[in-house]
Amino acid sequence: MKKLIFTFISCMIISCAFSQTTYYYVGGAAGSFTAASSYNTALDGSGATRVAAANDILIFDGSNIGGTTPTPGVPLSFAISTVTIGRLQLQNGADISLSRSGSGGTTNLNIGDIAGDDLIVNAGCKLRLKGNTGSILLLLVNNAANPVPATISATAKIYGEFSIEDGNGSIQNRITSRLKGAFVFASGSSFTTLIAYTYYPFSSTGSSTTPVNGGVVFEAGSSYYFQGGLSPFGSNSTSFLAEFQPGSNFYFRAAPAPNMFANRIYGNVIIDNNVAADGTINRINNLTINAGFTFTTHSSGSTPVTGNIVNNGAFIEPAADPNRNNRIVMAGDAAQTIGGTGSFALADFIISNTSNVTLLKPVQVDSTTVIYGTLTQSASATITGGGSTTLKTPASVFPSGLINVDSVVIKSVSDFTGVEIGMSVSGANIPANTVVVNFSSSAGTITISKPVTGAVTYASAATALNVFNGAAVVPVGFENERAALVSSKTNISWKMQTENDVINYVIERSVNGTKFDEIGSTPAAGSIQYYYTDQSPLAGVNYYRIKAVQATGQIKYSNILKVMNGKGNAALQVYPNPVKDKMANVQLSNMDKGAYTISVFSQSGQKQFTRTIEHAGGSATISVPLPATIKTGMYVIRLDGDGVSLKQQLIVQ
Secondary structure (H helix, E strand, O other): OHHHHHHHHHHHHHHHHOOOOEEEEOOOOOOOOOOHHHEEOOOOOOOOEOOOOOOOEEEEEOOOOOOOOOOOOEEEEEOOOEEEEOEEEEEOOOEEEEEEOOOOOEEEEEEOOOOOOOEEEOOOOEEEEEEOOOEEEEEEOOOOOOOOOOOOOOOEEEOOEEEEEEOOOOOOOEEEOOOOOOEEEOOOOEEEEEOOOOOOOOOOOOHHHOOOOOOEEEOOOOEEEEOOOOOOOOOOOOOOOEEEOOOOEEEEOOOOOOOOOOOOEOOEEEEOOOEEOOOOOOEEOOEEEOOOOEEEOOOOOEEEEOOOEEEOOEEEOOOOOOOOOOEEEEOOOOEEEEEOOOEEEEEEEEEOOOOEEEEOOOEEEEEEEEEOOEEEOEOOEOEEOOOEEEEOOOEEEOOOEEEOOOOOEEEOOOOOOOOOOOOEEEOOOOOOOEEEEEEEOOOOEEEEOOOOOOOOEEOOHHHOOEEEEOOOEOOOEEEEEEEEEEOOEEEEEEEEEEOOOEEEEEEEEEOOOOOOEEEEEEEOOOOOEEEEEEOOOOOEEEEEEEEEEEOOOOEEEOOOEEEEEOOOOOEEEEEOOOEOOOEEEEEEEEEOOEEEEEEEEEOOOOEEEEEEEEEOOEEEEEEEEOOOOOOOEEEEEEEEEOOEEEEEEEEEO
């Protein structure tokens, strides 16, 4: 019995020794982070004062950080070299600033390790590391007794705002994560460096606190605001302390520091300052260049983009001659667009095998455009400049080499015969729709657009590394689409500019021009002209469109055609208005069969354009291409014929 009681008491002692206590900060704006009196077991300060332990949970609740005297905001300081807690948590709009007090030195703020995340900044909360006299090293650890354990499991999850805001260049505030994926910025969170930085934001000093590659992760929907400081990746081209997942955002609001581009993988990049790349990039998702700023590529290598490019500033390569060596590589596996109001000055432009790229504005290419996939242009959005265009024919090569885990680099490649940027790559542990975005025969490496899922040596037919491209696809293009109501039926017709790889056409109808339903289909027959009749159109307005389906699964839509089923007054309507890309859709409603003349006049009455059409009667939509000579501005479009004279204001963009 005594033995049983002794065992029970021993267990209770051990349990108490490892118990955790949750404390709320109640010290107010004048309190201290480390003072026991700053914390209480109750939010209103009515509980017990803190008895410090290494695994305490400290909560900053924005609804009351003053205890019995509610206070909403708080700057806090450290005067000692080491602070160890189990968890730091911000909630209910807490806004906390931490700084090192005194004449200088560094405070090691050790956080972890308890069950669940050890640092939590909830949505709507702000945590800042700042100051003018000393530095803070925020370090995820296991516990005070064993700060460098063999297995580190402390984690952080940021849902709100986190920033490092230094008052001068001698401050070395920073974050260290020693476990891959342990420090996570979730969707909707943000991280800002507003610093005159002499240290890297995710680095440390000494072997006992060495950070790991990928220790800090920015998930899709998170944002990094770079407003000064050094690279988030680390001090050299082989360090990757931060991982930016697809869909994360990186804002360049200051000139970049060294080691921010060479071999780096970004999510979305937003240029809010003049930025010049210091090396070849491994991947960017969407690239946005804001008005007034310039993005300049590196002098050699590649700039692969897997998403869209919106350029409202200037996108250039560094030299002003056609011998520039950086290649812009469109490397996505979904539809991509290139647009904006800014200018492009490129040397080499490559459309990868998996890419389907549509130009929304002209792009100047001075050397070579190479098309493995699909490039769609229009009269107002074309490849300009003196460069040549090459459509690639099918090819396949089989190099051998060793691929790294969690890497986009295939190493130790011995044979580069036939390998070209833009080709597809397939093999063990390589995701579908992966393409070559760069390679170096001198280094024996091939850089690919997606990270692999495991390591494998490509040394036999069973594990062949296949680098290939399919036939270059000539863009599918509609022209002269028409829909007319004749004898209570809608006759739809269209012509094809090209029909490469199209297997069938699907006719769709809508009552609102937004949600469409299939009403019929017709197979591709190698013809230029196609017809379809809707035997039972809906009463009132009917919208139609044609969907061209290619063997690859890609889809191209025609313009939307509008037909009125029901007698009414003759009417003329142009849509969209303003007209974009010099293509006007002219809707004729309730008109007799016959010849009509469409004319466009300037505001001063000068005729800019005229065309005669044959109308089958009833309602119809006709696509009318405007001449390239028509400039942006206000015009009047007029329809004349068969006793009808109608006009409408026209805006050309």
